[in-house]
Amino acid sequence: MSEKVITYLRIDAQGNLVDWGGHPNYYGLFNLVKGKSATEQISFLEGLLPVVHTEVIQFLRVGTGNSAHVHIVPYQNHTWVLLFDATAEHDRQQKVQQQANELSILNYRQSRLIQQMEDTWQTLTKEKQQLEQISQAQSRFVATLSHELRAPLSSIINSTELLDKPVEQYETNYLTTIRNNADYLLSLIDNILEQTKLEIGQVVLRPSRCDVKQTLKELTDLFLPLAQEKGLTFTIASQPTIPSFVRIDGLRFRQILINLINNAIKFTEQGFIKVTLDWQDDHLKFAVADSGPGIPPESQAKIFTAFHREKIAHNLPGVGLGLTISFNLIQLMGGKLTVESTPAVGSLFSGFIQAPATGYISTVAETSQTTTTSLLARILIVDDDIINCSVIETFLRERGHLVVSTYDSRDAIQLTQQIQPDLILMDLLMPHLDGYTVIQQLREQEFTQPVIAISASNFEHDRLYALKSGCSDYLVKPINIEQLLAVIEQTLSKVNA
Secondary structure: OOHHHOEEEEEOOOOEEEEEEOOHHHHOOOOOOOOOEHHHHOHHHOOOOOOOOOEEEEEEEOOOOOEEEEEEEEEOOEEEEEEEEOHHHHHHHHHHHHHHHHHHHHHHHHHHHHHHHHHHHHHHHHHHHHHHHHHHHHHHHHHHHHHHHHHHHHHHHHHHHHOOOOOOHHHHHHHHHHHHHHHHHHHHHHHHHHHHHHHOOOOOOOOEEEEHHHHHHHHHHHHHHHHHHOOOEEEEEEOOOOOOEEEEOHHHHHHHHHHHHHHHHHHOOOOEEEEEEEEEOOEEEEEEEEOOOOOOHHHHOOOOOOOOOOHHHOOOOOOOOHHHHHHHHHHHOOOEEEEEEEOOOEEEEEEEEEOOEOOOOOOHHHHHHOOOOOOOOEEEEEOOOHHHHHHHHHHHHHOOOEEEEEOOHHHHHHHHHHHOOOEEEEEOOOOOOOHHHHHHHHHHOOOOOOEEEEEOOOOHHHHHHHHHOOOOEEEEOOOOHHHHHHHHHHHHHHHHO
């Protein structure tokens, strides 16, 4: 404290100001008069005089805005009022207090922020759980829908194959009509289920070595007759730079091209369909051009939207999912699909996917695909679909296999013990006891023979779960009989190798 601002006031027993010293003006004490009441001249003394003991008032704010420590001391019949400058100390304490207040506010805000973050985290966690429950419910719905739709179609399609014997021409036409319409219904169901799986993130790619040339040959064999039937020119041209084998999900790539080509043929009434393929920098590029009616500019932006159909398509089969599925699959495979079109001239759908080249490596599995064993076996069929079970049983018996069937999964364990089958065909979704549980019980009883799963679900996680549960293979309904017979032959060959 600076001595120049130390001030004293002396007051007599009657409360009158006797004298003063120092710098009273510093403390706002102006025009003091001796012999006059001190309390009338000095407002902060009002109510404090007289005093018996020393009184101390700290950080008293005085008239000039300064602060003072005031000591009121009774001494020899007088009262001494001593004022010491406390302005700097007061300002320091105020600053410290302000910082403490600000820190307190920051701590409060931080606490609120942490609480808000915790509340947000709990809300997000709850929403995530709800979304997971919705996703699981959607998956269960799609799986159930897949089973309910595919199972009867499997019976229809396989029954027509069973009836594929020499018959009258009109009967052949009836069977062909039934089979074609069943195949069409199956394609619609597959598209709807595929789009649903894409929307809920259930599509899993399975990259493997894909023979591009073989894929193109299969597409030519599939679509050339359809194009010729409409009088269209159909060509597939591939550049010599394309490797013989690339690593992609071959089934998905084939599905993409089938959707694009099928659309082109469907809408083109005259002219051509041209498919071109090229490969560069580990990317497979493809394009499907047609001389069809074209797409108006205002419709091109929404052409890949699910269930979108142009007016011209209203009288044509389909539900408007093929392009959407292709668009989403291509994105999933690290690529992009675009469209260029001129009304009354035609359309060009161009796309690319990631497709690193890979060499050809022969495997035992591939070799076995080209050979047949003609091994006869005891086969147990466990399927609650009586028609499907009967159809498969008939085809297997025609091949000379000994076949036993049961429509009740609860009988599977006992039948296995009785006949000791070389192979079991197991439906996975059955009442009373599901196929997974039956397989688990069989494996626990040390049944080591192969079990081929039959399911209406084409979800990848269901296939993986079935294989993990002890199945040697997984087939999706409707069962292709030739494929089934080939898988049985391969499986028996491995067992007897």
